Amino acid sequence: MDAKYIGKATPRVDGRKVVTGRAEYTHDVRLKDMLFGMILRSPHAAAEVVSVDLAQAKALPGVLAALSLAEGRVRYAGQQVAAVAAVDERTAEKALGLIKVDYKVLPSVVEWEKAREPGAPQVREAKPNVEKFSEAARGDVEKGLKEADAVIERTYRTAFEVHNPAETHASVAAWEGERLTVYDSTQNVHGVRDGLARALKVPAAGITVIKHYMGGGFGSKLGLGEHTVVAALLAREAGRPVRVALSRRENGMCVGYRPSSFQTYKAGIKKDGTLTALSLVNYASGGIDYGDEVLEPAVDLYRIPNVKVEEFSVFTNTGAGCACRAPGNTQGMFGLEGLMDELAAAIGMDPLEVRRKNYTTRSQGDTGLPYSTKGLDLCYAAGAKAIGWERRNRRPGEGSGPVRRGIGMSSSLWWGTGVPGTLADIVLYPDGSVEVVSGTQDIGTGTRTHMAVVAAETLGLEPKDIVVNVGSSDYPWAPASGGSVTTPSVAPAVREAALKAVARLKQVAAGKLKAKAEDVLMDGRRFFVKGAEDKPVAWADVCRSLRRETVFHGEAAAYPQDQYAFNTFGAHFAEVEVDLETGKVRVLRYVAAQDSGRIINRQTAESQVVGGITQGLSAALFEERVLDSATGRSVNPNLRDYKIATSLDIPEIEVIFVDVVDERLNILGAKGLGEPARIPSSAAVGNAVFNAIGVHVREIPMTPKRVLEALKRKEAGS
């Protein structure tokens, strides 16, 4: 593609608005007569709600609505019990204090390790705390292990990671008769609309969900939130708009987190690096809901003939986990890629060579469909070159002195190939202006900008010429912004609509030029016939001739999923320094190579990758929800004790795109990027630490405590 904008760096079309504070986030929405809603939450991890007395709260001047929300039993500390709406936040807070709840406290279990024990309090009614929820098998693992020259067994653990978006969950609900409008901080305006219709038993056709600007979601805002329903119910009762914006404390207690994992692998490898067998048993915990399946990397990434996976979810009296930027694969990649480096060490081979040795061009470890495109090998080569892979310790931990350096890497594997049926419209106006509309949402990733880029490229305009409208459920359908599907879903739809618009414009121009439409060329806001560039008709004249606004529909097409496997890939490389006395890890340099098909906007794509690395580095070193074992209450539901990387913790980052265009996937050959950039980043840092100190910490976050414990494990020779 000879492109002017696609694949180049375009600054965000809304960047100025955001950095000057004029972008309206859900937290900023202030409607006329709007009330402030607040939610009372259970202090107990398990209890029977005997009664909820709202009388005193309702009697407080300024309180206009109060609701009881508890249905019999609460199963985690932080579960909603009642709610109020009042003229201001202080009155609402005071009213919460006046609600009388009579709890009958029940036995509870907070730690998943304890929930597994016989006799542990039962979290779900009539169901055990441990439930197998995922399995896979091929070949014969026992036989495979016998063929190996080295067999190792290792357990890798990942923590409960809280999303902590800059903007906490928030909804503002307003009724006009039976029509409901909800401003919501959401990744999914259509999904929230449909969810509200079900929850409130009102027609979806009468609900509009709006999200203009978003301060992050990372998977925690993919569906209808309980607080959103509360806002709508309070608004209905009060007859006035109601805003419910969760506090940072609530964010840490009741809107989800990345479920933990406890992955035990047993694997065999031959001296030449050939993998012979792998077994994985995972215990995942997602509180009162299922944990994440982590098996995908283990069954898909390498050519392993014999594989067996069993995954169990362990239920506890804690809030439900939810999708967190690449659910499952992030945890699984930390385990699998840690294992790969330990296997490589066991046979004294370059870990990157082991990965290349077991490379597959078909999914499911050579037992499935061929990948339509797979640029992982290119990522390996480009990343290794950029980081200086040859500088790593040949033997993990072979350096000397109190501060050790190491280099490690990890692969990335994800889907992110788009949702057929995604809609986008191009609207041409008689005055020559252009609008692109889709019911997607820009969750901070630059969706508006990539839509403007594709429309401008196709229509021969500049991105700033395009008016982009997104973030309303009244616009043409687009999927939730999750799963890294937004760009590969929306960009092809915009492209298709824009191509139709170009065809129509050429047709109109042809009439004016007295030529055939197929002979008309478009360039720089002009239409002309080849060879007669000096006799053009102007863009404005052609648009004027349309006489009214004209809408062109675009739709993302299906792709041959029955013939090919479509995935995104990447390889990340980290260089770290570890202080052996203090256990402190510092990441010194980082290289990310991504295969996400054709890159639409290099600038926002690089931002995505930097964000994914920042998040993964932060999870690798700092982030961990800590719960009080007795009460199930989070002791760090804030940004002081729940530690997120600061700018001083982020090293120089080099981002490489290998630009493998997948022509079969969509008309732009574009794939997703948001999650692929997060998946390998904790694992790469973990492996770099292994390379530095000669022992794998095997648990994130790799706090000073855990690094020092790992070093002791090394001393003890285990």
Added chain:
Amino acid sequence: MREFRIAQPRTVEELAALLAETKESVALMAGGTDLIDMLKSGVAAPDLVVDLQGVEGLAGIAPGKDGLRIGPLTRVAALAADPAVVRDFPILKEAALSLATPQLRNVGTVGGNLCQRPRCWYFRDPEVACRKKGGMRCFAMRGRNKYHAVLGGGGCFIVHPSDLAPALISLGAAVTVASARGEKSLPLEDFYRLPSVDVTRETSLGRDEFLKDVFVPAPKPGQKGAYVKLKERGTWDFAVASAAVSGVVKGGVASEIAIVAGGIAPVPWRMKAAEEILRGKPVTEALAARAAAAALKEASPLAENAYKLELAAAAVKRAVLALL
């Protein structure tokens, strides 16, 4: 947040009179960087907030022949940038720049830093009534305690969060405490109280008293100092363990030395055992390590915080060796 009244005295006399007269529960507010957070969360619920920012004469640094007088309302950023501090007490500058973030240092004050409340996550939970808040139990003792005290705990296992206090104590700083009843000066070291003395407070400040100034004696010839702060993140993090060391080293021998650890005990922890081992002897890495070990011998870690002993030992060793 509970409703409160606010008072804004203009002079120390007004302030002293106000504190003497009021029967209400009082919170003194200097920079307010932490107090406002505590008020909003409900952990602090005073009837009266006394805003010290308008009180004349409480801010500023005055170098004198015998030492440096630091007003408690001096901003931490101003302390770090003060020419006399930079010249005579670089350890104070190091400690000041190690704490919080530039934004917080621009607003936070020296006095506020010295009198700040602990960050124990149970204490900071508005719904938990721990011993420090007048309750019956310390929840950290058998609960989650990776950041808690390894020394000096007992009934309460907070760590004192100040970075300035260990540095100032190592320099032999004294504080003037004032009230309507008069003024008194005491070593900063004695200003702090272990939970075994009064679990609800971290300092000896009476309910009618306020901090009037901080005095740092002039440096002795050859005096050096170092502050080593071990934290998890690159910035905006309290010390998991820190060490302030000040002393005079001549020809590799420490003639005078003071060692104070931060982040490991409910008060800034003076390490006299370590000082004795080092005083008068050639400072070597082995001796510094031995001194650190001696100072931590009495430690009794909880279930999740034994690693802090290793960090504290490393901090002390590194700070001692930095004097060479």
